[in-house]
Amino acid sequence: MRTREIAILLQIPKEKRRDLQDTLDSLLQDGKVTMDKRGRYHKAPAGKTGRPSAKKGKEKRVCAVRGVFVGHPRGFGFVEVEGEERDYFIPGEYTNGAFHMDTVEILPLPEGSGKRREARVAAILEHGITEVVGTFEQDRSFGFVRSDNTKVCRDIFIPQKDAGGARDGQKVVVKLTDYGGHHRSPEGKVTEILGDSRDPGVDVLSVARSMGLPMEFPERVANQALRVAGAVSEADRCGREDLREMMMVTIDGEDAKDLDDAVSLTVEDGIYRLGVHIADVSNYVQAGSALDREAFKRGTSVYLVDRVLPMLPVQLSNGICSLNAGEDRLALSCLMDMDASGRVIGHRIVESVIRVDRRMSYTEVNKILTGQDEELASDCGALTPMLKAMGELSVRIRSRRLGRGSIDFDFPECKIILGATGHPIEIKPYERNAATDLIEDFMLSANETVAREFCEREIPFVYRTHENPDRDRLESVLHFVHTLGIRTVKTGQDMSPGEVQDILDKLKGNPCEELVSRLMLRSMKQAKYTTACTGHFGLAAKYYCHFTSP
Numbered sequence: 001m002r003t004r005e006i007a008i009l010l011q012i013p014k015e016k017r018r019d020l021q022d023t024l025d026s027l028l029q030d031g032k033v034t035m036d037k038r039g040r041y042h043k044a045p046a047g048k049t050g051r052p053s054a055k056k057g058k059e060k061r062v063c064a065v066r067g068v069f070v071g072h073p074r075g076f077g078f079v080e081v082e083g084e085e086r087d088y089f090i091p092g093e094y095t096n097g098a099f100h101m102d103t104v105e106i107l108p109l110p111e112g113s114g115k116r117r118e119a120r121v122a123a124i125l126e127h128g129i130t131e132v133v134g135t136f137e138q139d140r141s142f143g144f145v146r147s148d149n150t151k152v153c154r155d156i157f158i159p160q161k162d163a164g165g166a167r168d169g170q171k172v173v174v175k176l177t178d179y180g181g182h183h184r185s186p187e188g189k190v191t192e193i194l195g196d197s198r199d200p201g202v203d204v205l206s207v208a209r210s211m212g213l214p215m216e217f218p219e220r221v222a223n224q225a226l227r228v229a230g231a232v233s234e235a236d237r238c239g240r241e242d243l244r245e246m247m248m249v250t251i252d253g254e255d256a257k258d259l260d261d262a263v264s265l266t267v268e269d270g271i272y273r274l275g276v277h278i279a280d281v282s283n284y285v286q287a288g289s290a291l292d293r294e295a296f297k298r299g300t301s302v303y304l305v306d307r308v309l310p311m312l313p314v315q316l317s318n319g320i321c322s323l324n325a326g327e328d329r330l331a332l333s334c335l336m337d338m339d340a341s342g343r344v345i346g347h348r349i350v351e352s353v354i355r356v357d358r359r360m361s362y363t364e365v366n367k368i369l370t371g372q373d374e375e376l377a378s379d380c381g382a383l384t385p386m387l388k389a390m391g392e393l394s395v396r397i398r399s400r401r402l403g404r405g406s407i408d409f410d411f412p413e414c415k416i417i418l419g420a421t422g423h424p425i426e427i428k429p430y431e432r433n434a435a436t437d438l439i440e441d442f443m444l445s446a447n448e449t450v451a452r453e454f455c456e457r458e459i460p461f462v463y464r465t466h467e468n469p470d471r472d473r474l475e476s477v478l479h480f481v482h483t484l485g486i487r488t489v490k491t492g493q494d495m496s497p498g499e500v501q502d503i504l505d506k507l508k509g510n511p512c513e514e515l516v517s518r519l520m521l522r523s524m525k526q527a528k529y530t531t532a533c534t535g536h537f538g539l540a541a542k543y544y545c546h547f548t549s550p
Contacts, residue, residue, distance in 0.1 A: 001519070002040050009515065025074075034089070034116040036078075040522075064105045064122060071100035071151035079106050079119060086117060094120030097181040100151040101128030124179075131175055132156055132188065133210035135197055138168040145174050145188065148210045154180065156188040164190035171197050171206045200422025204304050213302055217313050221294045225313035228284050230320055232328040236283065237353045243333060244355040247386060248277060250323050251439050254361045258301070258310065258317045259324065261548055262331070262356050263442050265390050271345075272338040272393050276446035277354050278548055279321045280330040285312065305416045305424075325359045334446040334547065342396035347449050358383060365435035394438040397445055405498025405540035409521055443548040444539065451543035455533040463545050466527040466536040469495075473523035477516065478503075484512060497540040 001009070003024060007017050024041060027033040034042045067081040067088070075092035077100075088106060090098070098104050103126040106119040134147040134156070143158040143166065156174050158166075166172050173192040180186035194209065195202040208215060217225070229236075248264035264275035285291045295311050302309040310317040323329050331354045337346040358380070367373040368384055369391040377384045402408065412429035419425040430436075447464070454461035474495065478488055486506050488499065500520065507513045524538065529546075536544040 005515070005518075006041065036087075064107055065119065066103065066105055066125070068128065069095070069098040069100065069102045069104045069121065071098075071153055073150040073153050075153055079104060079121075088117045088119040090119060090121060094118075095182070096121035096124070097179070097184075098124055099127060099129060099179050099186065100149065100153075102126065102179075103128060127176075127179055129176065131173055131191070131209075133171065133173055133194070133206050136163070136166040136168065136170050136172045136190065138163075138166075144185075145172060145190075148206055154185055157185045158188060158190060162189035164193065166190045166193055169197055171195060171202050173209060200418075201306060204306055208302075208304060208309065213309050214298065215309065217294060218290070220290045222313055224290050225315045228316060228320060230315075232320075232330060232353065236330055237328075239351070240330065241333070241350045241352045243275070243277070243331075243352045244328065246275065246354070247357055247382065248275065248354065249358050249360050249383060249387070250325070250356055251360050251362060251365050251435060254363065257308070257322070259322045259356075259359065261439075261443065262323045262354060263390065263439070265386050265393065267389055270340060272342075272389070274336045274338060274393065274442060274445070275333055276336075276442055276548065277323070277331040277333045277352065278446075279323055280332050280351065281312070281316070281321050283330050284316055284320060291316075306418055306422065323354070323356050325356045328353055328355055332547075334449055336445060336449055338393065338397075338445075340396065342393060342398075342400040342445075344445065344449055347453070349450060349453060362431070362433065362435040362439075365438070366433040369434040369438075390438055390442075391434055394434070394441045397441040398437060401441070401444070401539070402501070405496055405501060407497050407501045407504070407538050407540070409504070409517055411517070411521075447545050447547050448539075448541055448543050450547040451533065451545035454545070455543055460531065461533075461545065462529050462531060463533045463543075464527055464536065465530045465532070465534045465544070466538050467525045467534070468537050469500075469524045474520075477519045477523050480519065481507075481516060484510065484516075497537055 003017065003021055006012075006024075007014075007020055010020075012020050024033065028035055028041075032043075036042065065079075065081055065088070067079040069090070070078045070080060070087075072078070075095070077090040077095055077098065079088040079090055081087065088108065090106070094109075096104075098121045102124050104121045105123040105125055107122045109118040109120060111117070129152070132145065132147045132149070132152055134145040134149075136143055136145050136158070142160055143163050145156040145158060147156065148171075156176070158174070162177075164172075171194040172190045173194065174188035175191045176186060176188045178187040194205050197203070197206075205215075243264075246264050248262045250259045250262045252259055260279040260281075262277040264277065266273045285295060291312065298309075298311045301311045301317070312321065320329075323331070331352045333350050333352040333354070335348045335350065336344050339345050360380075364373075364376060365387055368377050368380065368387050371377075380387070410432075412432070414427050414429050416424050417426040417428065451461070451463055455463075481488070481503060484507075486503060488495070488503060504517060504520065507516055510516075527536070527538070533543060535542050
């Protein structure tokens with residue numbers, strides 16, 4: 001648990017939290033608690049407290065280990081070793097001047113402080129950061145920059161000649177010229193002034209730059225995007241299944257610009273024929289091309305509070321690869337037949353040509369499903385019966401998924417509302433309603449169906465997998481749950497997703513509901529992409545992939 005969570009649990013007021021932090025620091029120093037790289041405290045196992053001294057006695061011969069140093073605001077750090085789940089804790093006195101993201105060589109210290117492995121940095125092999133984004137502060141004859149990244153815990157010294165005209169309080173980009181040492185500050189040169197830290201948009205720009213997010217596309221990539229056709233040609237349609245007469249809609253947020261999925265539904269003799277249609281980006285991004293290499297480098301589109309940094313240029317992401325209403329578009333369609341319980345009883349996956357009938361928002365669809373806007377329902381004409389049938393099918397799919405044990409943590413996501421000047425004026429949760437549930441249910445169904453198809457046909461494929469939770473972490477949460485009077489039959493690794501959900505259900509209305517839910521979530525392992533279909537614990541699914549995320 002983090003300091004704030006411990007304070008909330010122990011009901012410690014804010015003015016006393018400094019004392020709590022001092023106590024935790026003391027316990028950490030004594031080895032009675034451990035801290036992971038995310039700043040969370042863990043109780044050290046009984047009988048294994050205290051840090052061994054590297055200078056005490058004759059050192060055993062140890063093999064050097066290579067890894068990446070991750071800094072911490074309080075001066076210590078961690079080293080992540082490729083291929084190993086556990087990292088090494090580096091006490092502050094053993095960092096040897098290592099900088100955040102440096103590739104280092106470490107020597108493990110003798111074991112003796114429980115599960116936490118400790119080491120000292122023996123050598124810095126390669127620096128991982130060349131630029132730092134932060135706030136410039138002017139002194140009499142020099143300046144320095146406080147990094148926005150708290151893991152860079154040392155200020156960057158800026159000689160007067162290298163300040164680049166920066167003024168006190170401005171956000172700047174600094175090129176590191178000297179990484180300093182254990183008792184010597186790093187030095188740098190201001191290469192770009194982003195603006196005053198209080199100006200609208202500068203904070204978001206600073207975050208983007210500090211994360212290394214590319215703001216512009218290289219000229220070669222932009223030029224290639226301009227050469228992509230703006231409309232579907234006859235040659236493009238050749239060999240594809242023509243689904244343009246199939247009634248379908250896109251359902252997204254009001255401010256969405258890249259519409260990459262559409263849904264359709266007909267009901268025949270009690271069978272639901274659901275279609276999930278995903279923009280076929282691969283038709284326009286050829287393997288090995290400049291567009292492909294740049295997309296691979298970016299990995300994903302990044303959604304910031306006031307802008308989107310797309311994976312592909314807007315000519316594609318908002319144009320030919322966006323399923324805009326009334327325009328022919330190329331897609332990959334997962335066509336599923338479902339029975340009255342929401343079970344998939346047949347499917348086809350085809351390359352298609354589609355034409356969306358109408359762009360709709362979650363708000364509009366929710367109003368139709370809940371009968372709040374008869375005028376809108378009338379205006380949508382034949383789409384309204386289809387949307388209502390979709391609502392019915394969504395409920396059945398969700399009931400079936402929850403029935404098999406899928407976990408629903410139901411944490412509200414928040415969005416920041418900016419005013420006319422670009423400053424935040426409100427933070428409010430995203431509304432979860434029948435329409436958002438509908439799209440979630442349909443996308444999950446398509447992802448499971450496609451994953452099953454490729455797994456059963458033994459075709460090489462990338463799956464989205466989620467392993468069973470960490471046994472020790474889950475045991476710790478269950479001990480806390482027991483103190484609330486909630487008993488479980490099974491523990492740790494033996495628990496199924498349904499039994500985890502059962503605990504969450506029993507906590508409904510309990511003052512500790514949110515705390516336990518978050519602790520339970522943290523006991524889960526992170527989902528990952530793999531080429532082996534090993535299932536998805538959280539969804540209680542045997543097959544799963546991200547087909548719907550082109």
